[in-house]
Each structure stands twice: as structure tokens, then as C-alpha cells.
């Protein structure tokens with residue numbers, strides 16, 4: 001029998017971006033058994049639905065089915081900086097409740113899930129700079145649509161350059177202490193991570209846009225961060241163009257962190 005987890009967490013799928021790994025995320029969720037699914041923010045690259053491909057809609061369709069009360073699975077959407085403002089739309093379209101942060105108790109331990117951009121002072125102080133960087137990123141992603149290698153490299157570089165990982169981790173640990181929780185879970189940085197300080201645990205779920213797709217499981221054996229290896233023998237690099245090609249740079253919004 002397959003192991004049933006209490007909770008599975010994924011984040012930063014960036015639906016609508018060409019590098020989104022939506023088919024792999026769908027395949028993973030269909031193969032896993034869990035009682036609660038937390039979509040931990042930045043599931044969308046932006047609010048322009050015309051950029052969603054068939055695969056992206058398929059993923060949303062699955063989430064909608066999964067959230068049917070008959071399935072007995074609680075689906076939770078925690079808002080990220082890219083899908084900020086989606087709460088109303090998503091609750092109607094996908095039937096999922098959207099939270100700024102979501103708290104629950106498991107085996108006597110207090111857990112908290114929050115996207116993590118709240119602890120990213122760089123993106124707050126330098127909004128204009130990051131926005132420009134993200135426009136450049138999107139443009140590069142477009143001209144390099146064949147291999148996507150450069151876009152992925154840039155995504156990693158961007159993350160390192162911002163030194164987000166540490167900053168978000170430290171901010172989250174402080175927030176966990178204030179909120180009196182044992183475990184805190186974030187996304188946003190695209191870098192999977194586990195840390196412990198003064199009895200408080202921090203976990204980052206990574207992302208589903210790069211060559212590594214990672215997820216968190218919480219169950220009887222504790223918390224684990226794992227990489228998902230697609231079952232499909234060869235992953236076609238989704239040559240499918242978006243339903244409506246992106247045109248105006250002004251419309252483009254935030255694919256990376």
C-alpha cells in the first residue's frame with residue numbers, strides 16, 4: 001500500500017511561464033497519497049490567463065477535482081507575490097480557499113505555511129530594479145525558448161545574487177518564534193532548504209520551474225524534502241506555445257522570485 005502523508009507541499013510552479021513544469025507537477029500529485037495539499041504560492045507567474053497552455057489548464061482542472069469534498073482531501077492555496085490578488089478568482093475557478101498564511105496542528109506540533117516574500121527585503125526595497133530584471137528575464141526566456149537552458153541558469157543566478165535563501169530562512173525563523181509555531185514552511189526562493197534553530201524548524205519547498213522539482217511531505221516519519229523524478233521516459237520540453245503569445249513587455253510580470 002502506498003504511504004499516505006498528512007500533508008504535501010509544493011510551491012512556485014509559475015503557471016503561464018514557459019519554464020513551468022506543470023505536466024510533471026500533475027504527474028506527481030496523481031501518484032502521491034495525502035490528506036492535505038498546500039499550494040504554497042506563486043503557482044501562477046502572473047494574472048494573465050491567456051499565457052496558460054493546455055498543460056497548465058490541465059493542472060488547474062486536476063486541482064479543482066481534488067478539492068471536491070468527496071475526495072476527502074483538503075486543498076489549501078497560500079498566496080505568493082506573483083499570484084497576489086488571485087484569492088477571489090481562484091476560489092471560484094478552482095474551488096480552493098486562499099490564505100495569506102495557513103496554520104495547522106499535526107501530532108501536537110504547530111505548523112505554519114507562508115510563501116516567504118514577506119521576508120524578502122530586497123524585493124520590497126528595490127521593487128523597480130527587480131521588476132526590470134524580471135522583464136529582462138522574461139525576454140531572455142522567450143528568445144531562448146528552445147532549450148530553456150539559459151533561462152534556467154539565469155533563474156538560479158538571480159536567486160543566488162539576491163541571496164534570498166538565507167534572508168527568507170532567517171525571517172521565517174523569527175516569524176515562527178513570534179507566532180509560537182514549531183515548524184514553518186516557505187517557498188519563494190526556488191531553493192529547497194531545511195534548517196533548525198532553537199527548536200524551531202524551517203523548510204523551503206523549492207520550485208517546479210527548474211531542472212530540479214522538489215516537494216515537502218509531512219507524515220509519521222517527520223518532514224522530508226524530496227526531488228521528483230518524472231516517470232515519463234522523455235520529457236518533451238513543452239514546445240506548445242501559449243494560447244495567446246505574450247506581446248507587450250508592459251504586460252509581463254514577475255516569472256522569477
Ligand SMILES: [Mn+2]
Nearest residue numbers: 042081188257
Ligand atoms: Mn515568490
